[in-house]
Amino acid sequence: MNISLYIFAIGFVIFWGLILAFRKKLEPKGFTVYPLFLMWKKSTRSLWFPRLASSKPFKIYEKIAMILGILAMIGGITMIYYVIFGLIFHPQSTTVRLEPIIPGVTISLSCLPYILLALGISVTLHELSHAVSATSNKINVKSGGFILLGIFPGAFVEPADEEFMTSSLPAKIKILAAGIAVNLILAGIFFPLAMFLPGYFSQGLVIEGVIPNSSAYNASIQAGDVILSVNGIRTNTFNSLTTALNQSTNYTIVLKAPNGSTIVKHAESTKHFLGVYVTYYFPPSVRPFLLFVTWMFIINFSLALFNAAPLIITDGGKIFTELLKKISSQNGEKMSMAIQAFLLMSLVYAIMLSISA
Incomplete structure (x- = not known):
């Protein structure tokens, strides 16, 4: 956990601690307070x-x-x-x-x-x-x-x-x-x-993470470096980086280090895979x-x-219920709640799969 995350967590705890501490003073003013x-x-x-x-x-x-x-x-x-x-x-x-x-x-x-x-x-x-x-x-x-x-x-x-x-x-x-x-x-x-x-304003691709034992890792490329070019091809978009990697298996990579200096690294990958997570690098004025x-x-x-989406508490759920009630005034609402409960569980399952993937 980095320093900024520690500061954020401490501020978060202090804020909600104060809200709960002043709960009785806030409630008469129209506030409802729970943790x-x-x-x-x-x-x-x-x-x-x-x-x-x-x-x-x-x-x-x-x-x-x-x-x-x-x-x-x-x-x-x-x-x-x-x-x-x-x-x-x-x-x-x-x-x-x-x-x-x-x-x-x-x-x-x-x-x-x-x-x-x-x-x-x-x-x-x-x-x-x-x-x-x-x-x-x-x-x-x-x-x-x-x-x-x-x-x-x-x-x-x-x-x-x-x-x-x-x-x-x-x-x-x-x-x-x-x-x-x-x-x-x-x-x-x-x-x-x-x-x-x-892509228009990007000046390169900043590395947010490096996969262990990947080509980038073995070449001592680090998170925070900015990829400026690969084999002379300017890499200011994701497509340009993919194009540069696909054209060869040996790479001369020009990087901008976090301290502003320009460095050159050499990497090799028979699978055309560098092993980095990247995002756009923008000038501070437009970021x-x-x-x-x-x-x-x-x-x-x-x-x-x-x-x-019909997920019980959503606007789509309410629309779905009204439509089924129109089709079946007797069982429409019960049918709607059953279907929405199934869809909600499906959403939870999709999120769990996404996290574990």
Whole structure:
């Protein structure tokens, strides 16, 4: 465990220790406090942006959202089983994983501020879309608030229960799908930026880890070094590194050391495999923007797919239940809960496979 992870862990423990210590003072102000869970909730205005909610563009957006919500639901289910079957039958070639975000373990602590900022923006817009859609469908919003789960922020709005339950099926789906759709749209906006901007601004590939006894390990190449070129081929993207490695089995590698000096290493691999984990190396001036763009795509794509999947507590789960209730008013809800429980267990299994792969 490095020093920054120690500092983060100590700060995390102190923060939640203070929250729990002042629990009785926070609760009268609308807070609900449990270990690693903080929620602030209060009654809110009944109507949200009524002019926007009644506008023709928003009405069109709601119809599109219904389609996107169903497509995202199918996409979320497909993703879960794609990972499961891929890791069971083709573990070596399957690159898609479902790994939880654990600061200092599965992601670098340096990414955490950008993750939290992207998550805060994405969840707020998601819940705002629910609220405006509720107003659009003549349903009052009774309350709203914010959640902090560990270090991850969230937000929520609650339509009036009776009004929501007695509304039509299309109205319910519009309200539930509005949040899913905004995340899917944001993912679509940030996807091309996240795909093409990093390669454009990259000045090399920084090594995040070296596989023991690999070609890089035997050549004394270390984490923190930046690969500038291989056999004279500039390596500022993943594809350029793959191309350079595939053209030979003997490599002259130009590296930038953490102290800024340029060094040259020689390596050999008959399998065209260097044995390093790499990511883009950016100029300090553009790195914050590019990290934010990347995490805006990852967070919104993940929220869209998994919140749309029928997993009991998700918007997709609620949509799925309403659809089955329409098909079978007697057993629709029971059927929905059974199917969703199975899908939730499948998601847990996919995550376990991803971690152990």
